[in-house]
Amino acid sequence: MSFTTNATIASFGGKLLKLSHKAKSTNCDMNLNLYMPPTSNKKIPVLFYLSGLTCTGDNCSEKGFFQHMASKKGIAVVYPDTSPRGLNIEGEDDAYDFGSGAGFYVDATKEPWTKGYNMYSYITDELPKALFESFDNLDSQKVSITGHSMGGHGALTLFLKNPGKYKSCSAFAPIANPINAPWGQKAFKGYFGEDQQQKWKEHDATELVKNWKGKDLDLLIDVGTGDNFYKQKQLLPENFMDAAKEAGVEKNIKLRMQPDYDHSYYFMSSFADEHVEYHSKFLL
Amino acid sequence: MSFTTNATIASFGGKLLKLSHKAKSTNCDMNLNLYMPPTSNKKIPVLFYLSGLTCTGDNCSEKGFFQHMASKKGIAVVYPDTSPRGLNIEGEDDAYDFGSGAGFYVDATKEPWTKGYNMYSYITDELPKALFESFDNLDSQKVSITGHSMGGHGALTLFLKNPGKYKSCSAFAPIANPINAPWGQKAFKGYFGEDQQQKWKEHDATELVKNWKGKDLDLLIDVGTGDNFYKQKQLLPENFMDAAKEAGVEKNIKLRMQPDYDHSYYFMSSFADEHVEYHSKFLL
Secondary structure, rough: OOOEEEEEEEEEEEEEEEEEEEEOOOEEEEEEEEEEEEOOOOOOOOEEEEOOOOOOOOHHHHOHEEEEEEEHHHOOEEEOOOOOOOOOOOOOOOOOOEEEOOOOOOEEOOOHHHHEEEEHHHHHHHHHHHHHHHHHOOHHHEEEEEOOOHHHHHHHHHHOOOOOOOEEEEEEEOOOHHHHHHHHHHHHHHHHHHHHHHHHHOOOHHHHOOOOOOOEEEEHHHHHHHHHHHHOOOOOOHHHHHHHHHHOOEEEEEEEEEEOOOHHHHHHHHHHHHHHHHHHHHOO | OOEEEEEEEEOEEEEEEEEEEEEOOOOOEEEEEEEEEOOOOOEEEEEEEEEEOOOOOHHHHOOOHHHHHHHHHHOEEEEEEEOOOOOOOOOOOOOOOEOEEEEOOOOOOOOHHHHEEEHEEEEEHHHHHHHHHHHOOOEEEEEEEEEEEEHHHHHHHHHHHHHOOOOOOOEOOOOOEEEHHHHHHHHHHHHOOOOHHHHHHHHHHHHHHOOOOOOEEEEEEEEEEOOHHHHOOOOOOHHHHHHHHHHHHOOOOEEEEEEEOOHHHHHHHHHHHHHHHHHHHHOO
């Protein structure tokens, strides 16, 4: 369960640790980055950031600028990888939107992906346990989650499926209704099978929000109006909002359509400060 | 002299323009990025950012975090490329530290590099003229300069060689005494010739500061103590400070040795806010 520290990089007064560890759920070594803010607090809240298609934990560490506000607020940020790597499953590296780099934060139920495509268990269970065991200054009781695109889908679904596990949730350009979007359909067909509609719904934020039983949902979601994937209806944030309204839990959901912003890290970096500030209200 | 706008990307409330234009001095099409802050001011001050070895204007636009404070202050940022591209000079792509990606902000005097390796003229003359002609809301009277590594060398030497041209200058991990460092020696030997010692000195910040005739030099220079190129004596900022002291112009030079920081964009992004704020005192 212990981590190897492959690099320690100074960033915004704190340290970005490039870590790796042997993971059971994904059946391989996993890389991740952990940003430790400059604080003498013994218990540091933690924000998980889930990346989008094709990414590793490095993309957002380098381009997302979450460290800027995380440093000021004294919040740690975890940047996991997006899938297992090197499982030698036939076709795992053939597409940018399925297989390696595209784990979709689900536990696959269809062969051969069951061999290690269990990013749901890895992110919700194995990785946090390993982190809290190895870094005892991280506060296991104060954890929030955010993410981008496929990782925005991950953040929303992990939050909705695990009431109380995360103090808060936000998302950038999330795939908010994957069962009705090409990316999500391809992934769920591959990881679950075409006929597993119930399984599909269990990992669809729009379906999950329909059955939300808790108090009013508090969420911050940013989507750029210049985002080509939004235009191509891969994201469908309106479907999510409509479902939340139908369920009567939309009052504190802030869906902000950001004029002209695209799907890139230029978009995320522009609002990273605000997202970290949003989470800090629940974490501090 | 006019630019083609290849992309317009929303960033921190402003626009990052990906531009290209046909440049005479470098004998080829040049790419650059121009960040326009969200301001209604008719005259926008301009900060030139010169990149280091291997980079294009994209690296710092994506990873440098300059837009964050430039947006708040209402300062435009220009991110030029680091060399001509595609001149078909034999060997131009053979090394990371010479030829393409490594123009060193000099005008070559040695064949075959005279064909277009004229980044000094391009940055100090052709590019700003073209920009001020095409973007009449940029303030040609309020221009400052900064840069990283090879680009820190560029910023310091262009500032010192052109008193009054730039309102202020700062540098991140600059190659501050290239005639005494392997990178600089290789570049100057290649672009000027081994026997052109006078020419070498004309593009060495440490040599230039010895003869500084103006008022006290005001400079902000950050170097990380964990920077491997600093440790390998490629940067030699102490030589620059010693020369400034000998010349009696060191009073307002702030050389800050930043503990543990490396040579990467993690280092620059951590201090980009402070550098833009520093320049804003001279530009606003």
